[in-house]
Amino acid sequence: MQKKILAYAAAAVFIQSSSGGAHAQKDAANGKTLHDQHCLGCHIQQFGGDGSRVYTRENRRIKDYRALLQRVAACNAQTGAKWFSEEEADVAAYLNQRFYRFKP
Numbered sequence: 001m002q003k004k005i006l007a008y009a010a011a012a013v014f015i016q017s018s019s020g021g022a023h024a025q026k027d028a029a030n031g032k033t034l035h036d037q038h039c040l041g042c043h044i045q046q047f048g049g050d051g052s053r054v055y056t057r058e059n060r061r062i063k064d065y066r067a068l069l070q071r072v073a074a075c076n077a078q079t080g081a082k083w084f085s086e087e088e089a090d091v092a093a094y095l096n097q098r099f100y101r102f103k104p
């Protein structure tokens with residue numbers, strides 16, 4: 001009986017955490033898709049190559065994870081991409097994993 005209750009509790013926690021709560025896993029692959037759709041074109045136009053130089057140039061602006069999230073949110077608003085905050089988090093996770101490597 002005790003075991004059964006524990007199993008239910010564990011299942012409930014799992015469902016909560018997989019349905020986009022505050023601690024949902026960030027999906028960097030989804031972030032890449034969103035980023036490439038809405039952001040990459042202009043970065044390529046402005047910075048040439050594959051557009052990644054905006055994130056790797058020596059004098060890049062973003063210095064920590066918080067700033068990265070804020071910048072992604074601002075660019076989301078500016079470009080009218082209409083991402084939800086979970087999607088902003090996915091894009092930030094992708095950029096961090098691929099380029100910035102801050103400790104979140």
Ligand code: HEC
Binds near residue numbers: 043061
């Ligand atoms: C219309 C062109 C354009 C679009 C669209 C665009 N960007 Fe940018 N982005 C730029 C330019 C130009 C810079 C460099 C500005 C500077 O030097 O501060 C930049 C800089 C950035 C930086 C800071 C890089 C650094 O560390 O210095 C981030 C992060 C960023 N963009 C994310 C995004 C995201 C996410 C999107 C899509 C929602 C996006 N951008 C869409 C033109 C664009």
